[in-house]
Amino acid sequence: MRKRVAILVLLASLLVAGDARAAEIPGLLPALLPPRLLTEVGKPVPPAPPFRSGFAVDGGHHYQVRVFTFGSAVILEVLRKSDGHLSVSAYLARGVATPHRLQATFGNLGKISMRFRPPRRGDGVRSVCRFGERLTQHRGSYVGHFDFKGEDGYVSLDLHRAKGSIVTPAGRCRRHHLTQAQIEKFIESLFEPVSALFTSAREGVTTTTLLSLKSKSRTVFLASHEETHGRLAIIRIATARAPKGFRVDETVTRAALSPPAPFHGTGHYRAEPDGATSWTGNLSVNFPGAPRFPLAGRDFKVLLEVPF
Amino acid sequence: MALLLLSLVLCAVPAGAVASGVRVPATSAGEAGRFWSAGRIREAKPLEVTSPSAVLARRGGGERGAPRRIAGVAPRRADFGADFEQVADPAAPGFRIHGAVFVSLGIFGYGRCSGTAVHSGNQSVVFTAAHCINSGGRRGRWEKDRWTFIPAYRYGQRPFGAFPARWLDTTRQWRMSGSENFDVGAAVVGRNQRGETLEEAVGGAGIAWNLKPQQTFDVHGYPAEEPFDGETQRICPATPFIGHDPDSFLFPGPLNLAVTCEVNGGASGGGWIIEGETLNSVTNYGYFDDTSPDFGAYFGNEVARLYGRAARVK
Numbered sequence: 280m281r282k283r284v285a286i287l288v289l290l291a292s293l294l295v296a297g298d299a300r301a302a303e304i305p306g307l308l309p310a311l312l313p314p315r316l317l318t319e320v321g322k323p324v325p326p327a328p329p330f331r332s333g334f335a336v337d338g339g340h341h342y343q344v345r346v347f348t349f350g351s352a353v354i355l356e357v358l359r360k361s362d363g364h365l366s367v368s369a370y371l372a373r374g375v376a377t378p379h380r381l382q383a384t385f386g387n388l389g390k391i392s393m394r395f396r397p398p399r400r401g402d403g404v405r406s407v408c409r410f411g412e413r414l415t416q417h418r419g420s421y422v423g424h425f426d427f428k429g430e431d432g433y434v435s436l437d438l439h440r441a442k443g444s445i446v447t448p449a450g451r452c453r454r455h456h457l458t459q460a461q462i463e464k465f466i467e468s469l470f471e472p473v474s475a476l477f478t479s480a481r482e483g484v485t486t487t488t489l490l491s492l493k494s495k496s497r498t499v500f501l502a503s504h505e506e507t508h509g510r511l512a513i514i515r516i517a518t519a520r521a522p523k524g525f526r527v528d529e530t531v532t533r534a535a536l537s538p539p540a541p542f543h544g545t546g547h548y549r550a551e552p553d554g555a556t557s558w559t560g561n562l563s564v565n566f567p568g569a570p571r572f573p574l575a576g577r578d579f580k581v582l583l584e585v586p587f
Numbered sequence: 588m589a590l591l592l593l594s595l596v597l598c599a600v601p602a603g604a605v606a607s608g609v610r611v612p613a614t615s616a617g618e619a620g621r622f623w624s625a626g627r628i629r630e631a632k633p634l635e636v637t638s639p640s641a642v643l644a645r646r647g648g649g650e651r652g653a654p655r656r657i658a659g660v661a662p663r664r665a666d667f668g669a670d671f672e673q674v675a676d677p678a679a680p681g682f683r684i685h686g687a688v689f690v691s692l693g694i695f696g697y698g699r700c701s702g703t704a705v706h707s708g709n710q711s712v713v714f715t716a717a718h719c720i721n722s723g724g725r726r727g728r729w730e731k732d733r734w735t736f737i738p739a740y741r742y743g744q745r746p747f748g749a750f751p752a753r754w755l756d757t758t759r760q761w762r763m764s765g766s767e768n769f770d771v772g773a774a775v776v777g778r779n780q781r782g783e784t785l786e787e788a789v790g791g792a793g794i795a796w797n798l799k800p801q802q803t804f805d806v807h808g809y810p811a812e813e814p815f816d817g818e819t820q821r822i823c824p825a826t827p828f829i830g831h832d833p834d835s836f837l838f839p840g841p842l843n844l845a846v847t848c849e850v851n852g853g854a855s856g857g858g859w860i861i862e863g864e865t866l867n868s869v870t871n872y873g874y875f876d877d878t879s880p881d882f883g884a885y886f887g888n889e890v891a892r893l894y895g896r897a898a899r900v901k
Contacts, residue, residue, distance in 0.1 A: 352836045371836040483880060484830040484845045505833045510842065512833035 330378040332395065334421050334443025338434040342567060346391060346425070348376035353383035353391065355427060357434055357567045359541075364519040366541045368429070368567040371512040378445045381421065386511035389427030389436075395445060396420050403444075408452035415449045418442070430568040471495065472586035474527055476534060476548060478558045480578040489546075489562075489574050491536055493525040500524070500538040502564045502574055515566035517541050531585050541565040546575040548583055556581050607896055608756025608773075611731045616780045619735045619751035623689050625743045631689050631699035633811050633852025634730070636718045636767060636872050655891065656795040656865060657706060677739035677820040678746045683789040685807040685820055685858055686738035688715055688774075690730045699817060701808040702736050702774070703858030703866055706791030707898040710784035713750070713774040714794070714894075715856030716869050716884075717757035720772035723765035731755050736776050738789045740809065742818045747788040748779030754900045758889040760840060768840025770871040771884050772856070773897040792858065793865040794894055796886040803827045806848045806881060808857025808870055815851065823848035823881070832882050841885040844868055848881040859883050 333347025338357060345356040353374045358367035374383025379395040396419050397403055403418035425438045457465070474493040479486065485506040492499050497520055504515040519538050527534040534548035546562035558581035562574045677683065688700040700719035705712045713736045720734070721727045734752035737745050752774045760769035776785055785791070805824050811817025823846070831842040850857065850870055859868035868883035884890070 350837050350839065371833065373836060373842070481874075481879075483847065484832060486874075507830045507833055510831075512831070512836045514833055 330445055330447050332376075332378050332443065332445040333381065334441040336436065336438065336441050338436060340434065342434050344427070344434065344436060346381060348381065350376075352376070353381055355385055355389075355391075357429060359567060363521070364517070364539065364541055366515075366517040366564070366566055368513060368515045368569070371514065373510060378447075384510075385427060386508050388429065388511075389425070391423075391425040391427075393421040393423035393425055393441070395443065396422050406449065411451055411453075413449045413452040414446050417445045417447075419444065433568050468494075474525065474586065475584045476525065476536060476581070478546075478575070478579045478581040480576070480580070482578070487572075487574065487579075489536075491525050491538070493527075497522055498525045498538075500536070500542060502542070502566075502572075504566065504569070504572060515569060515572070517564045517566055527583070527585055531583070534583055535560075536562060538562075542574075543571065544575075548581055550583070556583075607759075608754055608900075609729050609731055610754055611734060611752045613753070614733070614735075614751040614777070616749050616751060616778060619733065620745065620749040620780060622691075622733055623735055623737070623749060627697055628687075628689060628699070628743065628817075631697035631811075631817075633817075634690070634698040634700050634716075634719050634855060635852060636723070636770065636855075654795065654797040656793060657894075658793045658864075677741045680790070681863065682807070682820060682822075683739040683747065684792050686713075686736050686789075687740040687809045687817070687853075688713075688719055688856060689733070689735050689737065690719070691733035692730065693732065698730065699809070699811060699853050700855045701853065701857035701870065703807065703856075703860075703869070704736075704738060704785050704789050704791045705773075705794050705866055705894070706786060707894070709775060709898060709900060710786035710791070711750075711753075711775050711777070711900075712791070712894070712897045713752075713776055713785065714858065714866055714869060715772050715774065716871055717761040717770045717772035718871075719856045720755045720774065721757050721762055723757075723761050723770075725763060727762050727765070729755065734774065736774065736785070738785070739820070740818075741820065748781060748783075750776035750779055750785050753777050754897070756893060756896055758893050760889055764839060766838040766840050767871055767882075768835055768838050768843055768884060769889055771869060771886070771890050771893060773893050775897055775900040792860060794886070794890075795861070795865050795867050796891045796894075797888065798861075798867060798886070800831075800842070800844050800885060801828050802861045802867055804846055804859040804861055804868065805863075806846060806850065806857060806859050806870065806883075808850050808854030810850045811853025812851040815853070817853045821850065821854070823850070829880060835882075840889070841887045843871065844883050844885055845880040846883070847879050849879040850881050854881070 335345040338344040342357050342359050347354055352371045353376050355370040356367055370385045372383040372385050382392045384390040398419050405416050407414050421441050421443045428435045471494050476491045479488040487504045490501045500519045502517045506513050521539045524537045532550045536546040542564045544561035544563055546560040549557045558575050558579040560575040563571045564574055566572050684704040688702045690698045692698050700715055702713045702715035705714050721729050736750045738747045754775040757772040758769040779788055803825050807822050809817050826846040826848050829845050835843040854870050857870040858866050861867045867886050871882050871884055873881055
């Protein structure tokens with residue numbers, strides 16, 4: 280029995296995307312993730328140097344589309360974010376993911392076959408320090424063909440060129456040191472009483488989960504959905520923060536979630552005297568490509584924990 | 588017939604396969620049987636994947652080659668010796684090739700898994716999950732102390748005796764990367780208390796690799812966590828392939844396989860049998876929030892190489 284890896288990887292990727300200039304540093308993952316990620320399909324890639332490569336483009340309708348390598352996969356991410364919330368659909372396919380080549384088929388949604396070209400002028404190289412790791416970024420363009428049409432055409436792209444980069448690690452660099460106040464605040468947050476509601480539904484290899492954590496100051500909501508279609512995996516994630524939206528009654532037999540956008544509706548938790556629990560309501564979430572995705576119903580198992 | 592099978596095995600061993608793995612200090616079957624008392628077996632905790640795909644692989648091995656099968660073989664004896672207690676179902680043909688694996692973890696107690704006897708030239712090969720043999724990755728620890736296979740185990744009964752390991756190995760990628768897509772291991776075991784080889788005692792499943800993932804499996808194993816107790820063999824019969832784990836896409840190696848089967852800890856390494864007699868995967872893991880489905884590694888070229896190395900052990 281084990282934890283989910285794919286969702287953690289994507290979340291970490293999104294965390295970084297929030298402050299990095301994603302168009303320039305695609306797939307720049309924090310150092311806590313394994314650094315050596317190489318493809319398996321096609322001819323084995325020599326082990327050194329490790330790399331991350333890809334590009335990001337505007338997908339229209341406030342969507343950003345990022346294509347990058349992660350280990351054996353080529354990941355296509357469609358994400359939309361604004362203050363306090365974020366939703367993303369990631370399409371994972373096996374393909375050729377070498378530093379200079381991105382090639383994969385995303386089921387019947389599209390495919391990519393592009394090669395990296397360095398800039399004509401200059402070397403396009405710059406160095407950045409992130410999470411204590413120095414990274415060398417080789418900027419250039421991906422040239423070839425990339426077409427993608429999301430479910431029901433929510434995003435549609437047909438490209439022959441995109442600015443992107445290849446990132447390779449280049450040793451350690453000066454860490455960002457936290458101040459004493461920041462450390463104390465962090466430690467304090469670890470011991471802050473938190474109410475949690477976790478619900479999940481699974482059918483075969485398709486899984487939907489919702490986690491809500493409520494502390495004194497705010498409430499966070501995280502929904503995810505995983506599915507596979509042949510040799511394509513789709514992972515969808517949505518997060519939101521709000522000061523309210525998670526209510527638990529004094530008897531801890533009733534609770535309700537009403538998260539803000541991209542969520543809609545309300546989910547109701549109910550515990551019966553015999554210990555049986557239920558999770559019902561019209562709670563749903565707007566994932567890119569999967570609007571009004573249901574997050575409550577009889578198929579969901581639910582767990583509520585409230586601090587004393 | 589024997590010559591035909593032997594030639595089939597020799598032809599099937601991939602070229603370039605080299606002996607590797609670890610030799611296990613010699614332990615007699617009697618000593619192994621005495622060591623694995625009912626009390627120690629009760630204490631044995633299921634071995635789990637400790638760090639799922641902690642470090643990702645650096646080289647290949649996941650490519651799919653030509654499909655290949657090696658036929659299984661029936662046991663030499665049809666009846667059980669009087670020295671062994673007869674048990675009901677686990678000792679029946681088709682089930683007796685599956686058994687429980689026990690291993691001593693030193694100060695950490697005892698561990699347990701499941702395994703399957705596989706036909707080979709040395710008549711002594713057991714397939715299981717790699718994490719039942721080595722904790723994985725470059726710093727992986729060999730779990731070789733008192734590693735013992737007990738086929739058809741049931742409530743302390745060992746109708747075919749205990750088979751202590753002589754040699755253990757996993758796919759190379761498991762030891763390099765810990766990628767669960769390569770979570771397959773093999774053991775070569777010694778003789779039982781009666782002096783029989785594993786294959787003489789229980790027979791051996793055939794093995795196949797590079798087949799299409801779309802197979803229908805009989806999943807065997809000894810789940811040991813609630814509501815199970817690890818004392819009986821369980822089977823999910825005729826359960827079809829339902830897809831791949833999305834996590835599997837991120838890690839090196841062929842995409843793993845999922846079937847619907849509510850197994851839990853202790854069932855790791857349990858054999859996935861196709862067409863009644865051919866091993867085509869082993870149980871690797873499930874998720875804590877839902878024990879169904881069960882995930883197993885795809886048998887590709889790396890498994891073929893592992894089989895080749897095991898079959899060459901004298």
